[in-house]
Amino acid sequence: MAPNASSFNNPLSLTLDVIGPKPGATRGEPVESVKVLHEDPHSQAGIWECTPGAFVGRRDGYREVFTVLAGAGVLRDEDGAETLLAPGVVIATPENWVGEWDITETVRKAYVIAYTEPQS
Numbered sequence: 001m002a003p004n005a006s007s008f009n010n011p012l013s014l015t016l017d018v019i020g021p022k023p024g025a026t027r028g029e030p031v032e033s034v035k036v037l038h039e040d041p042h043s044q045a046g047i048w049e050c051t052p053g054a055f056v057g058r059r060d061g062y063r064e065v066f067t068v069l070a071g072a073g074v075l076r077d078e079d080g081a082e083t084l085l086a087p088g089v090v091i092a093t094p095e096n097w098v099g100e101w102d103i104t105e106t107v108r109k110a111y112v113i114a115y116t117e118p119q120s
Helices: none
Strands: 017-021 031-040 043-050 053-058 062-077 082-085 090-093 098-115
Antiparallel strands (some): 017 031, 031 043, 062 082, 062 098
């Protein structure tokens, strides 16, 4: 039997589940929310949102591709290279990527994560 597909008409109006304050924030009090649309031992896909603030992000054990749906800010990698966060921007972060999210306007993204090792 094939798995069921998840779909929705407008990812900007989708209600997300609040995770809470982002641990280790370096500026402000950013709050994360998410709606996981697909998850299996090898991957996860969904919609993620974070309110303004800054924090370090890590990709330990997975890689991610995402499209910014709304919001503004800057993503800085360890070498200082900056990528502007704006609607329509597509970003791929490799496994072991480390960088800083500096969000100036609540960011919402559609993401797909591929795990290096199957998750239980």
